[in-house]
Amino acid sequence: MRHLLSISDLSKAQAISILDTATELARVSDGAVKKLPTLRGRTIVNLFAEDSTRTRISFEAAAKRLSADVINFSAKGSSLSKGESLKDTALTLQAMGADAVVIRHSASGAPQRLADSEWMLGSVINAGDGTHEHPSQALLDAFTIRKHLSKGSPDLVGIRVAIVGDVLHSRVARSNVLLLTLLGATVTLVAPPTLLPVGVESWPVKISYDLDSVLATVDVVMMLRVQQERMSDLFFPNAREYSRYFGLNGDRLKLMSPDSIVMHPGPMNRGLEIAAEVADSARSVIVEQVANGVSVRMAILYVLLAAQPLEAGSK
Amino acid sequence: MATKRYLLKNGSLPDGSTSDVLIADGLIKNRAANIIDADAIIIDVKGSVLLPGLVDLHTHLREPGREDAETVLSGSRSGAKGGFTALSAMANTSPVADNAGVVEQVYRLGQEAGLLDVFPIGAVTKGLEGSALSEIGAMADSIARVRVFSDDGNCVFDPLVMRRALEYIKKFDGVIAQHAQEPRLTVGSQMNEGAVSAILGLKGWPAIAEEAIIARDVLLVDHVKSRLHICHVTTAGGVEIIRWAKARGINVSAEVTPHHLLLTDELARSYNPIFKVNPPLRTEKDVMALREALADGTIDIVATDHAPHSTESKECEWSEASFGMLGLETALSIVQKTMIDSGLMNWAQVADRLSTAPARIAGYIEQGQNLEIGARANVMIINPGASWTVDRDLVASKSRNTPFHGYELPGVITHTFFNGTPTLLNGVLVETGDAR
Numbered sequence: 196m197r198h199l200l201s202i203s204d205l206s207k208a209q210a211i212s213i214l215d216t217a218t219e220l221a222r223v224s225d226g227a228v229k230k231l232p233t234l235r236g237r238t239i240v241n242l243f244a245e246d247s248t249r250t251r252i253s254f255e256a257a258a259k260r261l262s263a264d265v266i267n268f269s270a271k272g273s274s275l276s277k278g279e280s281l282k283d284t285a286l287t288l289q290a291m292g293a294d295a296v297v298i299r300h301s302a303s304g305a306p307q308r309l310a311d312s313e314w315m316l317g318s319v320i321n322a323g324d325g326t327h328e329h330p331s332q333a334l335l336d337a338f339t340i341r342k343h344l345s346k347g348s349p350d351l352v353g354i355r356v357a358i359v360g361d362v363l364h365s366r367v368a369r370s371n372v373l374l375l376t377l378l379g380a381t382v383t384l385v386a387p388p389t390l391l392p393v394g395v396e397s398w399p400v401k402i403s404y405d406l407d408s409v410l411a412t413v414d415v416v417m418m419l420r421v422q423q424e425r426m427s428d429l430f431f432p433n434a435r436e437y438s439r440y441f442g443l444n445g446d447r448l449k450l451m452s453p454d455s456i457v458m459h460p461g462p463m464n465r466g467l468e469i470a471a472e473v474a475d476s477a478r479s480v481i482v483e484q485v486a487n488g489v490s491v492r493m494a495i496l497y498v499l500l501a502a503q504p505l506e507a508g509s510k
Numbered sequence: 511m512a513t514k515r516y517l518l519k520n521g522s523l524p525d526g527s528t529s530d531v532l533i534a535d536g537l538i539k540n541r542a543a544n545i546i547d548a549d550a551i552i553i554d555v556k557g558s559v560l561l562p563g564l565v566d567l568h569t570h571l572r573e574p575g576r577e578d579a580e581t582v583l584s585g586s587r588s589g590a591k592g593g594f595t596a597l598s599a600m601a602n603t604s605p606v607a608d609n610a611g612v613v614e615q616v617y618r619l620g621q622e623a624g625l626l627d628v629f630p631i632g633a634v635t636k637g638l639e640g641s642a643l644s645e646i647g648a649m650a651d652s653i654a655r656v657r658v659f660s661d662d663g664n665c666v667f668d669p670l671v672m673r674r675a676l677e678y679i680k681k682f683d684g685v686i687a688q689h690a691q692e693p694r695l696t697v698g699s700q701m702n703e704g705a706v707s708a709i710l711g712l713k714g715w716p717a718i719a720e721e722a723i724i725a726r727d728v729l730l731v732d733h734v735k736s737r738l739h740i741c742h743v744t745t746a747g748g749v750e751i752i753r754w755a756k757a758r759g760i761n762v763s764a765e766v767t768p769h770h771l772l773l774t775d776e777l778a779r780s781y782n783p784i785f786k787v788n789p790p791l792r793t794e795k796d797v798m799a800l801r802e803a804l805a806d807g808t809i810d811i812v813a814t815d816h817a818p819h820s821t822e823s824k825e826c827e828w829s830e831a832s833f834g835m836l837g838l839e840t841a842l843s844i845v846q847k848t849m850i851d852s853g854l855m856n857w858a859q860v861a862d863r864l865s866t867a868p869a870r871i872a873g874y875i876e877q878g879q880n881l882e883i884g885a886r887a888n889v890m891i892i893n894p895g896a897s898w899t900v901d902r903d904l905v906a907s908k909s910r911n912t913p914f915h916g917y918e919l920p921g922v923i924t925h926t927f928f929n930g931t932p933t934l935l936n937g938v939l940v941e942t943g944d945a946r
Contacts, residue, residue: 282825302827303711304781311780325829327711369711393716394708 198310198319199495202330202373209498210377211349214338217487217494223260224490233501234263240293242284243269243322245301249461249485250322250331254297257492261501266293281305285314293317295500303327318499326364332460333370335491336417337378339484343456344414352379357409359385359441360419360468361430363392367460368419372400385409387441389430406441410450417458418443418469434467444470448478456480513930515539517550521560521891523881524861531560533887536930541883555891558924559857562865563595563626563888564842565877567687567765568662568741568813570834571597571628573619574612575604580818580908582619582628585838588816588907590625590933590940592838593890593923596869596877597626601633602663608633608644610652617654625933629874632656634675634686638664643675650682657873660687662741663788665723667693672727676736685737685763685871690723690748691715691789700829702775702790710778712828715790717745724748728755728762739871740764742815744789746799753808763871765813766800768837768844769913773797777913783824783831784913787817804863805854811868814841818909836912839905843919846894851920887930896922906939 196209205213223231239258243251251267258265268288281300288296295318298306303325310319323329337351344354356375362368362384375382376399383401384391395402403409410416421437431437438444443457451457457469457479465471474481515534523529532540532547566589572580580588582599589597599616601607607616613630620628632649636642638661649656659679666672666688675686696719701707703714724740728751731738743749743764752764769787774794777785785791803809817834824831845864849855855863861880869878879885900917902910926934933940 280822280826300827302829304829305827307781308827311782325711326713366711369709392708393703393714394705397705398708 196499199330199499200306200310200319200321201328202333202370202377205377207350207377210334210337210374213334213491213494213498214341215349216497217338217490220493220497221487221490230260230262232262233497234258234261237263237294237500238266238292239263239295239297239496240266240268240288241297242288243267243299244305245299245323247299247323250299253485253488254322254492256489257496260489260493261496263496266291281308282312282314285309285312289315289317295320295496297322299323301325320495320499323366325366327366328370329366330370331488331492331495332367333374334495335484335488336371336458336460337374338491339458339480339487340380340415340456342487343480344454350378351375354380354415355383355413356380356415356417357383357385357413358417358419359406359443361390361421361425362386362395362419363390364422364425365419371417372398376400383409383413385441387431387437406447407450410447411452414452414455415458416443416451416455420460420462421464421468438467442468442470443473445472448473448476451478458484461485515547515550516927516932517545517547517552518560518891519552519554519556521555521558523560524858526857531881531889533889533927533930536887538881538883538885538887538889541881553925555925557895558891558893560881561593561857561861561890561892562878562880563890563926563928564593564864565596565868565872565874566594566814566816566838567598567658567811567868567872568815569597569599569838570602570815570817571599571616572818573603574615578908579820582616583623584906584908585816585818586620586623586625586628587939588836588838588905590926590928591906591923592840593842593892593926593934594838595626595888595890595926595928596874597628598658598872599628599630600662601631601660602638606633606637607631608636608638610645610648613649613654613656614652626928627874627877629658629872630654630656631658631660631687634659634661634666635671640664640667640671643671643678646675646678647681650684657682657684658687658739659684660689660741662687662689665689665691665693669726669730673730673734676731676738677734680736683737683873685739687739687741688723688727689741690720690727692719692722695719695722701778701786702792704775704793706775706778710781712778717747717792717796720745720789721747721751724751728752728760731762732758732760736761738762742767742770742789742813743800743809744770744792744796746796749799749803749808753803756808763810764808765811766804766809767815768812768841769835771797771800771804771848772844773913778828781828783826783828784835784911786828786831786833787835788833801848801852801854804849805859810871811863812841812845813868814838818907819911821910824911834911836905836907836909839907840900840912840914840919842892842923843898843921846892846921847919850894887927889927890923891925893922893924894920898922
């Protein structure tokens with residue numbers, strides 16, 4: 196495995212292997228010395244053509260804990276904001292000797308363009324592309340669900356997950372649908388019909404427009420962020436109405452089955468898709484998702500890079 | 511000025527018969543078995559098919575404005591290589607061909623290139639903006655004698671503007687070529703809306719956005735009794751509406767592009783914008799409906815929508831890339847592959863769909879004459895038994911954005927004669943003046 200562009204690149208065994216590796220690496224994060232020498236001398240570039248502080252620092256922490264050299268290349272103030280093409284950026288990174296590029300980009304498919312091109316030779320890791328995928332987020336979500344609910348099983352067979360909100364524009368939802376179903380979970384998408392893509396009927400999921408009827412039937416409720424720009428584009432009448440039908444509030448929390456958990460990829464719109472009392476409740480594993488993110492991203496870097504021998508001549 | 515005489519020996523005519531054809535003085539001088547002419551250059555075309563020179567009703571030549579991507583001359587070369595003797599230059603140049611000055615400029619550039627007829631298409635609305643009518647009458651009366659009007663690239667969306675345009679062109683038997691795309695349903699659209707776009711997270715271009723405009727416009731043209739042509743039909747639903755309209759006697763014609771006869775939206779999975787085109791590649795079901803419609807005449811013609819783009823406008827992210835693909839040099843091979851080799855059509859139907867019918871729709875009276883004695887010698891020759899591999903580095907176009915790079919295609923075009931003069935001889939382009 197050279198790149199991680201989409202969850203569809205992974206077999207079930209590979210996905211489980213990443214989660215198992217993350218479990219091992221989490222012990223490093225819990226130790227007194229939070230560092231392994233595995234990627235010493237490797238250069239990892241965080242190419243963030245779209246703002247995302249949390250994903251960038253998560254990958255940065257992961258790379259540093261594996262002793263890699265990290266270069267941050269972000270949109271603001273860089274050549275990317277001055278109209279430089281993806282091709283020229285890639286050629287520059289190649290010339291600098293990047294072993295891997297972690298890319299966040301507003302255009303769906305940009306990581307695949309990078310990987311398929313001859314512009315650069317290193318590994319490409321998709322850190323979220325447009326409305327396509329966000330595979331590392333799905334892996335950390337699966338890791339978190341497995342830790343809480345799998346009762347020692349390596350996969351997620353029998354676990355029921357509801358993904359609630361703007362599925363149409365959500366890369367988190369696309370990656371999670373692929374990964375959770377790959378691992379054997381049952382997924383129900385809950386959204387207003389306007390926020391489900393045409394073609395969703397070919398996905399291996401159940402669809403519901405009614406959050407209340409789903410809550411009691413699932414083990415995980417994963418809330419999606421509602422982007423501000425959706426408000427003005429006729430997807431729903433207004434924020435209050437969205438919140439009334441699809442927001443997870445205290446009353447709805449009571450409908451959920453015992454031991455079920457609440458997740459959110461962040462950043463949250465408190466009061467819109469999730470009420471503060473839910474986000475801060477004992478059911479919420481939202482902060483833990485962030486912590487698990489570092490371990491899972493360490494595992495991704497480890498699997499992609501540590502398996503490759505250091506080439507003669509590189510430091 | 512005496513031109514050379516050419517005797518094409520033992521070629522297969524569109525109807526399947528074998529004949530010799532003598533080209534002299536710019537005309538088809540004779541058509542018979544065993545013609546003897548001591549002064550003629552003899553070309554043995556046994557096993558090849560002779561067709562009337564191909565006529566494209568939908569070509570982007572990019573001049574004026576984007577001469578880095580194509581010029582009238584380079585587009586003419588590309589056309590000659592593809593067997594064309596007439597192209598129709600779309601109006602979305604910079605400046606827009608919405609006045610007599612620009613269409614006369616393009617017409618003259620075509621004459622100077624001299625490789626085929628370049629007939630400018632005039633914009634329907636000023637600046638392609640969809641609100642005020644362009645100088646339609648002035649373009650019709652210009653030396654370019656414009657008869658086809660289109661805002662291609664944009665839809666003439668406002669129903670009142672469309673109605674007025676359809677009415678106005680009746681004065682000189684013009685035709686409005688509509689780019690059917692409901693703009694509000696396609697804001698920011700990137701590819702066909704369906705199962706593939708759902709997975710790829712690319713904004714969908716729903717079939718209904720094409721079908722809604724086709725439906726509206728066939729009703730409009732019926733009401734005002736004018737002539738409507740639908741550009742690049744891509745959907746099974748669009749085909750059904752046109753079939754219904756023709757059954758009602760409505761005066762509508764339609765075109766399909768070669769790429770929509772072969773390629774599907776599955777290709778977008780690569781995120782390679784070489785497959786990004788407007789209207790987008792659709793599904794297998796649509797492709798099959800388009801082939802059937804072309805065979806039964808519901809769709810009248812094949813038009814290339816040849817759309818050259820510079821390298822940098824395709825070497826980027828999908829959503830950043832320009833829409834469009836090259837078409838002239840691969841058109842007939844794609845038609846052979848999808849329509850002849852599949853058994854859906856014969857060569858006589860190909861001659862109709864790629865030459866006679868487009869010439870009739872656009873009123874190009876010296877084109878599409880079907881190799882009759884005395885007709886202008888606009889002839890092309892294809893060897894259907896040979897095949898070739900498309901190489902984007904060997905195209906005659908100035909751009910390289912062919913989606914068929916690396917494809918092995920049937921049918922090698924060996925010769926093109928424009929008004930009796932070879933523009934393509936044994937597969938080699940004959941530059942202007944060389945052969946005269």
